[in-house]
Amino acid sequence: MSKKVHVQTNINGESVDFLCEPRNSLLEVLRDELDLTGAKEGCNNGNCGACNVIMDGRLVNSCCVLGVEADGCELTTIEGVGSAANLHPLQQKFLEHAALQCGICTPGFIVSAKALLDRNPNPSEDEVRYWLAGNLCRCTGYDKIVRAVLDARNGA
């Protein structure tokens, strides 16, 4: 076992320090150390996007980031996007459009869509579909997800 490293981050607006081994992925740190279990482990190899978080303003797959790499970074996870009492417009639209079934992929989709709308508040359907190409959903067939994101434009 390698020595644990002290990592300082800002997660969802709060300073968060943690210890991790270099081999721990950011996803493992979020889920197992920090109890932020919204990001999901799907494929664990960068294909499915269920673990998407925003790191210093850009979308990343947290399974393909080492926890130690997050030192000095600002992170936004699904827990920072909204709360049950105060849903983000994307979360509200996902509910209205029934854009989920089993829900495993949903945090990744919402975080990914938020990263898109943060940068481009009025994307076309093509832009939404290409942006979300790295998020896999095995239930919905994507149409409802795309409609929910389109409906959240500007209102977000």
Added chain:
Amino acid sequence: MHAFDYATPESVADAVVMLSDHGENACVLAGGTDLIVQLRENRRRTDLVVDVKKIAELNALSYNVATGLTIGAAVPCYRIYGDAEIAAAYPGLMDAAKLVGGTGIQGRASLGGNLCNASPAGDTIPPMIVLGGEAEIAGPAGTRNVAVEDFCTAPGRTVLADGEFLVSLRFPAPAPNSGAFYRRFIPRNEMDIAVVGVGASVVLSGDGSSFVSARIAIGAVAPTPLFVSEAGAALAGQPVSDESIQRAADIARDAARPISDMRGTAEYRKHLTSVLTRRVLQGAVQRAKE
């Protein structure tokens, strides 16, 4: 994942020392989208991961109409296509930078990493070859430059010796009346590995009627991405016509040495090489005229 140590050198010299001290038991981390998965799946083992993202040269991204483009080896795809000036000057490179994985991968993955991973199907490698890219390598004996077409030596193998690592990629400024294009064939719309990928760059005469020069590179049809110099050479001095383009496409097809696998048979890949080369040349010609 097995245990390893992690280091973040802040200079090229410090990174060379760390990599030299550990030899083959160290590896370089940039975006990690290949490396972290390979370590997790026990396809690679290492004692030390050297994260090169704190080294200024590895994050450099600069373009000058006179001197060309420098891309630090760790600059992620999103920064490259996010720069409007660079995107306008090098559309052939953007074709590839925009289709490496999905958005989350592009937030981390770099052209340097794509090259060092040395996949025969690495999407950014054919366009880097046709744009005349040069790799700057640092090592114990100093720095050296290697043309991108000579960088990969076998699947997953490169010219990098122990203690060496890729610092940056350099591209000449686009010539007047030039255009480049990259396209791959995949059975889906997005998020797949190329069955065949083709890059082309052309320089046309002032009136756009003939080729001054051309470079063509093909991917996923040989153990490494392949620079087909004879296909480009066959276009030099020729009129821009369906016939000249088809002749170059045939030469590229004949240079392909594909294998048959789950993505396609060798025969299918050779056919696709011809079709894609023709279309990519047409696309490059179109851009040269714009």
